[in-house]
Structures are given as C-alpha cells and as structure tokens.
Amino acid sequence: MAEKEEEAPTILTTITKHEDFYFINGTHIFQAGMKLYRLHAELLATRIGIFDVVPLSDREDGSGDDKQPRKKLQIGAGDGLSDERPIIMDMNMVTSEEFNALLDHIYHGERAIDYSLTYLVAVLKLSQQWDCPSGETFALRRLKKIERSVPAALRLRLARVYRIEDWLKPALRSVIFTPLKLLSKEDLGWLGYDTYQIIARVREQYEVLRKRLAFIPPIISEHLCPNHDVCEKAWKRIWILQVGERLQEPILICALGLGWEIRDVIEKLDVSGMPGQGCGLSAKSSAMNCPGIKADDDLVDQALELLEKTVPVDRSYFTLDYTKSK
Numbered sequence: 001m002a003e004k005e006e007e008a009p010t011i012l013t014t015i016t017k018h019e020d021f022y023f024i025n026g027t028h029i030f031q032a033g034m035k036l037y038r039l040h041a042e043l044l045a046t047r048i049g050i051f052d053v054v055p056l057s058d059r060e061d062g063s064g065d066d067k068q069p070r071k072k073l074q075i076g077a078g079d080g081l082s083d084e085r086p087i088i089m090d091m092n093m094v095t096s097e098e099f100n101a102l103l104d105h106i107y108h109g110e111r112a113i114d115y116s117l118t119y120l121v122a123v124l125k126l127s128q129q130w131d132c133p134s135g136e137t138f139a140l141r142r143l144k145k146i147e148r149s150v151p152a153a154l155r156l157r158l159a160r161v162y163r164i165e166d167w168l169k170p171a172l173r174s175v176i177f178t179p180l181k182l183l184s185k186e187d188l189g190w191l192g193y194d195t196y197q198i199i200a201r202v203r204e205q206y207e208v209l210r211k212r213l214a215f216i217p218p219i220i221s222e223h224l225c226p227n228h229d230v231c232e233k234a235w236k237r238i239w240i241l242q243v244g245e246r247l248q249e250p251i252l253i254c255a256l257g258l259g260w261e262i263r264d265v266i267e268k269l270d271v272s273g274m275p276g277q278g279c280g281l282s283a284k285s286s287a288m289n290c291p292g293i294k295a296d297d298d299l300v301d302q303a304l305e306l307l308e309k310t311v312p313v314d315r316s317y318f319t320l321d322y323t324k325s326k
Contacts, residue, residue: 017036022036022038024038027039028087029080029081029082029083030080032094033095043107044106048131048132097118098126102132102135105123105138106135110142117322120146121162124136128162150322151186153186156168157190157314159171168304172303172304173300175191176299176300179252180199180203186322195307202302202303209292210255213243213262214240217243218239218293220286227276231283234273234275235274235283238269243256243262257296262293263293266287266293269284
C-alpha cells in the first residue's frame, strides 16, 4: 500500500491594519506587504512630490449622492477608498519597513533620539524616489552624525547609491589606505568585484611610491652652498633614518603614510647635521613640494574618476548590518 504524501503546511497570509498608521480619520487606504495603512491624502500630497490628489468624479465613485466629491490618490494600483481596494505599493520600490520609516518621519517629525542606519537610509531612499525634500534633508543631516561609526566600504556603497556627496571621497580614501588583508567579507560584499579591483590597483601604486620614497629622498637645490656634496649626503642619511625607516615599517597599519602624515614628519625633521647655511630649510621645502609626497590625493582622485566612469552604481540589495564587520 502506497504511503500518503504529506501535505504541505498551509501558510496563513492575513492582511492586518498597521498598529500606528491606520488612522480612523484617514482618507486613503494603502497596502505595503501584509499591512494596511489609512493615511491622510492632503498631508502626503503636501510633503511628497509624487503623491497627487485629484477629485474623483461621480462616475468613477459610483455614487452621486455625496455633497463633497471624494478624492483619488494618483499612485499605485487601486483607488485606496476602502480596505478591499487599497493602493498597493510596488514592493520592488518599497518595503513595508521603509514605508514605516518615511511615515514616521512625516507624521512625527524629527525627535531627540538616536536613529538607526537602517531607518535613516530608508527615509533617504524613499525621499529621493518620491520627492520628499524634508525627508532627504533630515536623513542626510542625521547620517552625518553617525558617519564615523559606519565602515568605510559601506559608506562608499551608500554614497554612490544615494548620492551622499560628503561621504564619497573620504570613504574611498579610507578603503584605499586600509590594508587589503584587513577588509572583511562584508567589506568585499559592499564594494563589489570591480570596485575592489580599482582599489587593489591604486593601493599597489601607492605602495610602490611609498617604498621608492623610503630609499630616494627628494632632490635639494644647491642653494649656493659651498659644501653641497656634504649636505646632500647628510640629507640622505637624515631622510633614511627619520623618514625612510618609518615608510618601510613591515606592519602596514603602523607604517608612515603619504600625504598629511609624511608632511607632518618632514616639518619636524632635525636637519642640524647639514652644515650649509639654509640647506636644511631648503631640503625640507623641496620635500614638502615633492609630487610623491602628495601622491595620496592624486591617487584617490584617479580612483574616484575611474570608479565613476567604469563601474555602474549597483542598486541591488545589500545588507546594512555592519556588526559582523567590526
């Protein structure tokens, strides 16, 4: 006797009213996910650009007895005039959690609390999609407050997807100058293969420059010095001992970096071993203006230009949970 096949369990999909955003005096019904929202059309139309409220004719309404014409909200599927005919939000555009965040901002405004990254990104995303200036301004301002707590790779992804201009170059710089072996699996996921390749190439160029500077000090002018040869030898010795050895530090995270780090060291160099009058100051001045010293800025600019030209913005889903990357 053949055994009976087990029946697949029935999954209940009950649509329920949202606990906070189903207002008795609301004018239109929305559905996002498995939640119904009863909201105020006039408020939404005032705050959100794509929400357009227009009068609903008697023929469309099916009732000519109302003294005041009912209104139709021009967004989504359904007219939103009853729980059975809600305006169904496109879940490819917005999740119920994102919708909750934007509604919280619209109905409750900004409060003196710490907002999560997930909340702020949701408000920013929908504000940009749906033309909500107050939401975009609020989200960008509050994101600035938590910027330093967000991993650089995630900041870079967010900056590109949501056009957070203040984050773009600093985040890229931070990723470039992080030793590649310290990038986590989450970091690599946020970056993507093509972005990682650009960063790896730029990092390689940076390391070549750093090692070259460790052994070859910037050239100094003769400065009318009668002992120029002696000063040159002294300068090379000073450079290798006070700068070169720090540039060659095998632990990358402890090594002296180009840019402001090396400029700060150059300013404090002890050049008393150079006998020529003014040769020490001339040497430090030449070093400060050496193209290799400022190469970090040039490399970051090159990487940013290459990124913008060759790597399309990846708007596919990515996690905002960065607790695992710490």
